[in-house]
Amino acid sequence: MDILASFASGLATAITPENLFFLLIGVLAGNLVGVLPGLGPTTGTVLLIPLTFGMDPTTAIIMLSGVYYGAMYGGSTTSILLNVPGESSSVMTAVEGHKLARQGRAGAALSMSAISSFVAGTAAVIGLMFLTPPMAKLALSFGPPEEFALLFAAFTIVASLGGGSMTKGLAMAGLGVVLATIGLEPVAAQQRLTFGLPPLEQGISFIAASIGLFALPEVMEAMERPGRMIYERVTTKVNRLLPTRQDMKESATAFPTGATVGFFGGIMPGAGATISSFLAYDIQKRISRQPQKFGKGSIEAVAAVEGANNAASTGAMIPMLSFGIPGSGTTAVIMGAMMIHGLRPGPMLFEANPDFVWALVASMYVGNIMLLILNLPLIWIWISCLRIPGHIVLTAVLALSVTGVYAEDNSLDNVIVMFAFGVLGYALKKLRFPPAPVVLALILTGPLEGALARSLAMSGNDWTIFVSRPLTTTLLVLALCSIVFQIPMVRRAIGGALRSGRSRPLLASGERDIKKPGE
Amino acid sequence: MKTLTTFLRTSLMGLGLAAAASFAAAPANAQAPFPSKPIILVAPGTIGGGADVQLRLAAAAIEASKKITEPAVVLNRGAGGSQEAYVFTKSKAGDAHYVLAVAPQFLTYPMLGPSGYQPTEFTPIANLVFDPSVLVVRADSPFKTMADFINAAKAAPDKLTVGGGQVGAQDSQGHMAIQAATGTKMRYVAFAGGADLLRNVLGGNLDAAVGNPSDFMGSVEGGQIRVLAVLDEERNPAPALKAIPTAREQGFDITNIGWRGWVAPANIPAAHREFLTNLAKTVLEDPTFVERYIVRFGMRPGFIPGDAFGKHMAERDAEYRVKLKEVGLLK
Numbered sequence: 001m002d003i004l005a006s007f008a009s010g011l012a013t014a015i016t017p018e019n020l021f022f023l024l025i026g027v028l029a030g031n032l033v034g035v036l037p038g039l040g041p042t043t044g045t046v047l048l049i050p051l052t053f054g055m056d057p058t059t060a061i062i063m064l065s066g067v068y069y070g071a072m073y074g075g076s077t078t079s080i081l082l083n084v085p086g087e088s089s090s091v092m093t094a095v096e097g098h099k100l101a102r103q104g105r106a107g108a109a110l111s112m113s114a115i116s117s118f119v120a121g122t123a124a125v126i127g128l129m130f131l132t133p134p135m136a137k138l139a140l141s142f143g144p145p146e147e148f149a150l151l152f153a154a155f156t157i158v159a160s161l162g163g164g165s166m167t168k169g170l171a172m173a174g175l176g177v178v179l180a181t182i183g184l185e186p187v188a189a190q191q192r193l194t195f196g197l198p199p200l201e202q203g204i205s206f207i208a209a210s211i212g213l214f215a216l217p218e219v220m221e222a223m224e225r226p227g228r229m230i231y232e233r234v235t236t237k238v239n240r241l242l243p244t245r246q247d248m249k250e251s252a253t254a255f256p257t258g259a260t261v262g263f264f265g266g267i268m269p270g271a272g273a274t275i276s277s278f279l280a281y282d283i284q285k286r287i288s289r290q291p292q293k294f295g296k297g298s299i300e301a302v303a304a305v306e307g308a309n310n311a312a313s314t315g316a317m318i319p320m321l322s323f324g325i326p327g328s329g330t331t332a333v334i335m336g337a338m339m340i341h342g343l344r345p346g347p348m349l350f351e352a353n354p355d356f357v358w359a360l361v362a363s364m365y366v367g368n369i370m371l372l373i374l375n376l377p378l379i380w381i382w383i384s385c386l387r388i389p390g391h392i393v394l395t396a397v398l399a400l401s402v403t404g405v406y407a408e409d410n411s412l413d414n415v416i417v418m419f420a421f422g423v424l425g426y427a428l429k430k431l432r433f434p435p436a437p438v439v440l441a442l443i444l445t446g447p448l449e450g451a452l453a454r455s456l457a458m459s460g461n462d463w464t465i466f467v468s469r470p471l472t473t474t475l476l477v478l479a480l481c482s483i484v485f486q487i488p489m490v491r492r493a494i495g496g497a498l499r500s501g502r503s504r505p506l507l508a509s510g511e512r513d514i515k516k517p518g519e
Numbered sequence: 520m521k522t523l524t525t526f527l528r529t530s531l532m533g534l535g536l537a538a539a540a541s542f543a544a545a546p547a548n549a550q551a552p553f554p555s556k557p558i559i560l561v562a563p564g565t566i567g568g569g570a571d572v573q574l575r576l577a578a579a580a581i582e583a584s585k586k587i588t589e590p591a592v593v594l595n596r597g598a599g600g601s602q603e604a605y606v607f608t609k610s611k612a613g614d615a616h617y618v619l620a621v622a623p624q625f626l627t628y629p630m631l632g633p634s635g636y637q638p639t640e641f642t643p644i645a646n647l648v649f650d651p652s653v654l655v656v657r658a659d660s661p662f663k664t665m666a667d668f669i670n671a672a673k674a675a676p677d678k679l680t681v682g683g684g685q686v687g688a689q690d691s692q693g694h695m696a697i698q699a700a701t702g703t704k705m706r707y708v709a710f711a712g713g714a715d716l717l718r719n720v721l722g723g724n725l726d727a728a729v730g731n732p733s734d735f736m737g738s739v740e741g742g743q744i745r746v747l748a749v750l751d752e753e754r755n756p757a758p759a760l761k762a763i764p765t766a767r768e769q770g771f772d773i774t775n776i777g778w779r780g781w782v783a784p785a786n787i788p789a790a791h792r793e794f795l796t797n798l799a800k801t802v803l804e805d806p807t808f809v810e811r812y813i814v815r816f817g818m819r820p821g822f823i824p825g826d827a828f829g830k831h832m833a834e835r836d837a838e839y840r841v842k843l844k845e846v847g848l849l850k
Contacts (some may be wrong), residue, residue, distance in 0.1 A: 046595070053579055143724030144708070202597065269718060324737040325718045332714070336572050340579070342811055346737020411596075411603070450711065457708040458680050458724065 003129060010358025014366055019059050019359070026063035027367050030070020031374065034077070037084045037211055037397070038404015041071035041313075041330045049337050057341035058356050062363040064337055065317070068330050069121055069364065072273065072310045073371045076113040076302070077382055080106055082397055084215035089273040089309035091210055091439050092161070092281040092301065099297030107241030107383050112251065112299055113306035114375040115243070120259035120307030121368040124314035127263050129361055135315075136322035139267050144454035145465050147270035149475035151448040154275050154440075156482040157282035161436040166486065169437045172428075176441025179204055185449070200417075206442045208414040211401045212421025213428070213435040219394045220426045226391065241379055243299065250290055251300040257284050258307020265308065266315025270447055272328045273312035278440050280308035286485075314364060321357060323347055553791050554616055558591045561619045563604035568712070569733065570620040571595060573647075573779065576812045580805035581798060602628050606635035611784040615791035618644065622779050623689050626836045630849055631687055638832060642787055645799040646780035646823035646831060648813055651751035652693035654766070655735055656727045657720055658745050665748040665769045668727060672703040679705045682716050682728040687848055690716075693729040693750055693775035695842065700773045720744060731777065732760060732817025750775040757817040778821065778835070780828055796824045 013019065026048070033044030044067045052060035075087030080097030093113060100109040127135075142150075158173035159166040182193040183203025194200040243251070258280045265276025284304035285294045294301055316327030324346035326332035335345045343353060350357055385393070405418045428435050459465035467473050484490055558581075560574040571593065578591040597603030605628070608619040619641070628634050654665060662668040672679050683690030686709050694707050708725065710716045713734035720728045720735070721743060728735075732755065738744040739759045748766040749755050750773055755763065766773040781799055783792065802808055803822055813820055823831055843849040 049575070050592075053582070140718060140722040143719055143722055202603070269715070319718070323718070323721060325714045332568075336568075336575070339572055339811065339815070340575050344737055344740070344815075347741035347743055348737060454708050454710065457706060460677060460706055 006354065006358045007129060007362060010355070010360075010362035011365075013058065013355065013359035014062065014362035018056075019062055019363065020366070022055070022059050022063040023066050023363055023367055024370060026066025027070035027073075027371050027374070030067035030072075031074040031371065033067065034071035034074025034086050036074075036404050037078050037086055037215060037401050038207055039407055040087055040207065041068045042333055043407055044071060045330055045333045045337070049333075049340070052337065052341070055341075057338070057343050058359050060341055061334065061338060061343070061356070061360055064334050065360060065364060066367045068334065069310060069313045069367060070371055072121075072306070072313050073114060073117050073375055075309065076117075076306050077110065078397070080109045080113070080302070081382060081386065082215070082393070083218050084397055084401065085210050087273075087309070088206055088210050088439065088443065089277040089312070090305070091214070091274075091436055092277055092305045094214055095161070095434075095436055096281075096294070096298050096301040096305070099295075100299060100302070103297055104240075105297070105299070106386070107379055108243045108247060109299060109302050110379045110382060111241060111376060112243045112247060112303050114372060114379070116251070116255055116258055116303040116307040117310040118368050118372040119255050120262055121310040121314060121371075122365060123259040124263045124266075124311040125361060125364045125368065127311075128314055128318060128364075132318050132322055135267050135318050139269060139319045139325075139327075140323070141471060142269050143469075144451045144458060145469050145472040146475065148448065148451035148455055149466065149472045149479065150268060150270055151275075151444050151451060153475050153479035153482060154271070154279055155444050155448065156479050156486075157278065158437040158440050159486060160282050160285060161278065161434060161440060168433050172433055172435065172437040173441045176438040177445050179209075179438070180442045180445030181449075183446075203446065204417060204442060205405070205408060205414045206439060207408055208405045208418040209421045209442055210439045211405055212418040213425035213438060215397055215401050216419070216422025217425040217429045219398050220422070221429065222390055222394050241383065247299045250288075251303040253287055254284050254300040254303035255307055257287070258304040259311045261304075262308035262311025263315040266312030266327055267318050269319065269325070269327065270451065271312075272316065273309040274443055276308045276312040277305045280304045310368075317364075320345060321349060321360075324349070553794055554587055554589045556616055557589050558587065559617050560591055560593045561604050561608050561617060562593055562595050563597055563602075563620065564595070569731075569779075570622070573812055574620055576808050577802045580802045580808040583805060583807070584801045586798065586801055602634050602636065608782075608784055609636045609640050612640075613784065613786045615783055615787035615795060617784055618781050618795060619783070620779065621782050622650070623692075623777050623835065623839065624687075625782075626832060627687055627839050627843065630840060630843060638836065640785050641782040642785055642792055643825065643829035643832060644781040644783050644792065644795045645825065646778055646821055646828045647799060647803055648779050648818035649751070649821040650689075650731050650733070650777035650779055650816075650818050651749055651755065652689060652729050652775040652777070653732055653735070653749050653755075653760070653763075653817075654693075654697070654727060654729055654747045655720065655739075655744050656747060657723060658743050660726070660745065662727070662747060663745075665766060665771060668747055669697075669701050669703060669771070671726075672701070672705050677704045677706060679726040680708055680724075681705045682708045682710055682719055682725040683730060684713070684716065685709055685711075687843065689731070689775065689777045690729045692839070692842055693773075695845070696750070696773050696775050697729070697771075699845070700771055717744075729775075732757065733815075736815060736817055751819065752776070753819070755817050755819065757814050760817050778831070779818070780823070780832075792825070800824070 029044055029048060030041060033039045033041060045064050048064060048067060071087060075090035076093045076097060078084040078086045079090040079094035080101050083094050083098040085091045085094045097109040159169035161169055182200050185192050261280040261283060262276045265271040265279060281301055281304060284301060285291055288300060316331045319325040319327045320331045320335055326335050338345050343356065402415055405414045406412060408414055425435055455465055466476060560578055562570040562574045564570050574593045578593055581591040596607050604619060608617050611617045626638050629637055656662050681694055683694055691707060698704060713730060716728055716730055717734055717738060719725050721738060735744050739746060746760060746763045748769055749760060749763050750766050752774055754761060754765060783795055800822060803820060840849060
């Protein structure tokens with residue numbers, strides 16, 4: 001097959017010593033950047049660009065792409081161990097994974113996230129190899145109305161991120177929406193709700209907000225009880241560092257879910273690794289056999305979320321490679337690097353530089369393998385670090401958070417915002433309100449409003465544009481279903497129908513009993 | 520006792536280092552060699568955006584020229600409609616180690632709302648290139664010439680959709696110029712960036728678009744986008760655009776020319792200003808810069824040094840004020 005032959009020659013290029021060496025640097029740097037809270041793949045990629053001057057263009061882009069998906073591997077580490085999202089796409093990993101860590105299962109969570117990242121990342125590269133032309137076409141068909149519908153559908157899941165009360169989740173989402181309107185409005189960049197304060201001019205950075213909402217309350221709570229360790233019991237026995245058979249059984253559906261949601265999410269303009277991670281969480285919760293564990297530490301949630309953010313970073317490369325349209329901030333940087341090196345991102349790329357494209361694709365496959373091999377033993381090191389006294393670790397977390405948030409924009413403004421959110425997050429924690437919906441609302445509201453404004457500009461203020469386009473209508477119907485099926489009355493009705501149809505009683509624990517009657 | 524000695528020794532070393540560092544950080548004066556520290560090229564907007572790519576290629580050109588021993592480093596500030604980069608550079612008054620990339624929005628932001636700066640609070644260094652607007656359609660569009668497009672717009676007022684950048688910026692000014700010159704009315708859809716704009720043209724969501732050649736170049740070369748007209752005084756030298764007539768050639772007297780130049784903070788020594796101006800000239804003469812920026816993005820070289828550039832900006836400022844008043848964005 002033509003594709004396999006091209007892949008083989010690309011692989012030959014990718015595994016030359018020079019390319020392997022720089023790929024290793026790239027994935028290591030990416031992994032590190034992912035671990036450090038606040039620093040993201042965008043910053044990491046930018047920092048490495050000067051290193052690439054004078055390099056062969058293929059080698060340069062192989063390294064920079066390695067940073068991108070490497071960061072998705074690293075993002076789960078501080079999320080799970082310290083409830084500090086390393087990436088905004090690891091927020092739900094923090095919500096679920098950290099609870100697992102408190103149950104003494106940090107090792108399993110970390111290794112599950114590495115394994116799922118590998119599976120999803122590799123699946124996504126294979127998808128990239130075979131599905132680019134139709135996927136690229138699909139990406140193109142997304143105009144403002146479709147973007148609006150997709151973002152709206154993503155919005156409908158906010159309530160489920162609370163892990164508990166739907167009302168609280170909705171309230172937090174509302175807060176997030178209000179906070180998101182602070183800053184520049186999307187059409188003519190006029191300022192809103194900034195009260196003339198420079199830190200608010202650009203709106204609220206969601207890195208600052210998510211670190212503030214998750215990390216700082218941890219630090220502040222620890223200050224309440226000085227001298228205590230973060231974790232009461234730490235085990236570094238190997239058999240406790242890997243997921244158990246039970247875990248793998250429970251997570252079997254999470255791997256394909258994460259991979260698929262992430263892959264498509266990365267391709268779709270308007271979505272990205274972060275939104276895909278939230279969507280994967282919600283979808284996994286709905287199909288899960290253990291839905292009651294979500295919010296209390298669910299390993300399949302970790303698998304789904306981490307798989308999604310990895311698949312998304314690969315999916316985002318598709319519109320970039322086929323049309324020269326960046327699917328995310330980091331792909332925009334990579335595209336800039338390509339232009340600096342004389343490569344022409346755009347529809348001509350496959351024709352003008354086929355060797356480059358296939359070498360890049362092959363290197364992504366190799367990079368995923370490298371990351372899996374690197375990350376699994378690293379887990380032992382991370383777990384051993386948990387033996388360090390809490391006040392030292394948390395001081396380091398505070399320092400890293402400030403540095404990471406500062407590095408986003410080279411300005412202290414975001415650091416101030418982070419501390420403000422830290423106070424808010426502390427209050428929310430004490431009052432038992434979930435912070436994750438605030439983050440999702442912050443991420444979605446701006447693009448949602450922009451898409452709405454553009455859709456109406458396109459249609460001349462005619463609202464029927466949202467029902468006259470097939471893809472938009474489909475997505476809106478899905479969004480509607482998503483809302484309807486969250487209403488408790490509807491769920492009970494469906495549960496009852498399933499029960500009588502298939503004799504699968506709901507056990508008192510909330511699990512679905514899959515044994516047939518009479519067994 | 521040993522601890523005390525170690526402590527004293529370490530503190531003295533520390534003090535010494537701090538003293539040395541503070542000398543090194545003392546602001547450069549006109550007598551000191553210039554540059555005495557890295558030159559910071561400040562890029563407003565996102566990484567990978569127009570100013571960013573320009574400055575990164577310029578940094579590479581500066582390095583290749585070996586004219587300075589210090590590195591030239593790109594610093595990104597702000598995103599989207601942010602004015603952070605301008606405010607930041609303004610705060611470095613007196614220090615010529617900062618170069619800010621500017622374009623028309625540098626002048627229009629203070630007109631449209633509260634801003635932290637005025638364009639006169641900087642030292643003009645030089646204009647580098649002109650960046651004209653182009654009118655494009657998807658390759659399978661029924662419009663083959665600009666006349667086709669205008670006639671269709673006249674036949675269906677307020678129906679055709681035209682995409683472009685933020686309201687008030689260059690693309691939207693081009694759109695308004697077209698409407699004003701031809702007496703047509705079309706629906707303008709404002710996108711956040713060139714990539715979004717390109718995607719929507721390719722996806723068939725827009726009837727046409729006004730943008731810079733850099734927004735569309737890859738797809739023009741690939742044959743997926745047709746350029747109806749270049750809104751410039753002369754045809755564009757880029758290979759893919761050489762054969763495209765200007766709007767004037769097609770009977771429509773419309774030009775919408777952007778420009779991209781450099782400014783430095785206010786109150787810098789004349790010698791330093793001259794040095795930076797020559798640096799700009801060197802960048803423009805660098806063959807890689809020409810190939811990977813000017814030609815690739817369909818720009819037209821237009822070196823205007825020093826005060827002449829300041830005059831150019833003052834003229835544009837007056838021009839934009841009039842245009843923005845015409846569309847009601849300015850009272």
